[in-house]
Amino acid sequence: MGLEMGVITKNDVVAIVVAFNFSGERADNIITRLINQGVYTIVVDNSDRHSNFLESITSDYYFNGGNVGIAKAQNTGIRRALTKGAKGVLIFDQDSLIPGDYVVKMLQVANSVPENIGIISPKILDLNTGQFTNPRSYRRNAKGIKITNSIENDSDYFYAAKPIASGQFIFSRVFQEVGVMEENYFIDAVDTEFNLRAILAGYESIVHGDVLLHHTIGSKRTVTIGPILLRPSNHSAFRKYFIERNNIWMYRKFKKNVQGLGLQTMLTVLSQIVYILFENDKTAKFKSSFKGIVDGILTRR
Structure with a gap:
């Protein structure tokens, strides 16, 4: 080569x-x-x-x-x-x-x-x-x-x-x-x-x-709420932490050069919280997501 x-x-x-x-x-x-x-x-x-x-x-x-x-x-x-x-x-x-x-x-x-x-x-x-x-x-x-x-x-x-x-x-x-x-x-x-x-x-x-x-992306299933169609990712509590933390880290890193990343980050963070409402192991996932959000904001990337 x-x-x-x-x-x-x-x-x-x-x-x-x-x-x-x-x-x-x-x-x-x-x-x-x-x-x-x-x-x-x-x-x-x-x-x-x-x-x-x-x-x-x-x-x-x-x-x-x-x-x-x-x-x-x-x-x-x-x-x-x-x-x-x-x-x-x-x-x-x-x-x-x-x-x-x-x-x-x-x-x-x-x-x-x-x-x-x-x-x-x-x-x-x-x-x-x-x-x-x-x-x-x-x-x-x-x-x-x-x-x-x-x-x-x-x-x-x-x-x-x-x-x-x-x-x-x-x-x-x-x-x-x-x-x-x-x-x-x-x-x-x-x-x-x-x-x-x-x-x-x-x-x-x-x-x-x-x-x-x-x-295969996650373990998605379809949830319908009136006209709204949701596809919860069903990621584990372990994964929820990294999804939230890393997306916030990424926003902090690229926010000056990537227009629209703030909106994308907000949608990702919030959608993961909403998805948990339709998933199992809710308590552990909420805790992991919250910790991921806090660490994403407070820790060095």
């Missing part, structure tokens, strides 16, 4: 899959699909126990000995990929599924986009809802960017301010310029923080319609 510019092939790419208490020994999973598509795949395992199964299906298995957070696990894989000279990195969660031509299509896109594009995300079908996710878009302004709801580009792709990390192709030059994932975030908003950091450094982040990924 080498970092010189030119056409990117499968041999120039490393896929990273972060595993956590991987359930079952399914022959068909994201790891085997990536390997079958000819991509060198690193599995970074955040589980409590070493997995002989995961180690048996990939030649590069790294066991963390416990949950060190998705950011640190991703960074382990990213650094190993860069050491191998990868020109680009594919990042996946264990609960994502890809079609048989995923890597081919992603590389076709990577080799055709302008050089200022640093992050390419797939179009994601949420298996919980059966609907495609619609990440916020953005446009540039004098201070940095403004987050918008509308799609800013009429071509095959649009600019994405808050895409989901799983399935992303990130050019190695982005890591070399802006750094890796923020490990203090541990789990939630890791992808958005990195994405905004890259955008403000001058790179563009896009969602491309030619690349499709199936992904």
Whole structure:
């Protein structure tokens, strides 16, 4: 592998899959699909126990000995990929599924986009809802960017301010310029923080319609209150803390350069509180959310 510019092939790419208490020994999973598509795949395992199964299906298995957070696990894989000279990195969660031509299509896109594009995300079908996710878009302004709801580009792709990390192709030059994932975030908003950091450094982040990924986002169910439709995330109390804290941290970090982030943060923080009303384990979740809000406001980011 080498970092010189030119056409990117499968041999120039490393896929990273972060595993956590991987359930079952399914022959068909994201790891085997990536390997079958000819991509060198690193599995970074955040589980409590070493997995002989995961180690048996990939030649590069790294066991963390416990949950060190998705950011640190991703960074382990990213650094190993860069050491191998990868020109680009594919990042996946264990609960994502890809079609048989995923890597081919992603590389076709990577080799055709302008050089200022640093992050390419797939179009994601949420298996919980059966609907495609619609990440916020953005446009540039004098201070940095403004987050918008509308799609800013009429071509095959649009600019994405808050895409989901799983399935992303990130050019190695982005890591070399802006750094890796923020490990203090541990789990939630890791992808958005990195994405905004890259955008403000001058790179563009896009969602491309030619690349499709199936992904399970939380454990959503639909709640109807009159004309209002809610989809509570059903995240654990543990996750609620990081969702609240990290989104506030992120606002404090980028508020001068990302117009509209304040509204997005407020909606995220408040929606998580509302969701708890329709979820189990309410007391623990309210406590965790409140602590996350307080720590987000008072602690150093």
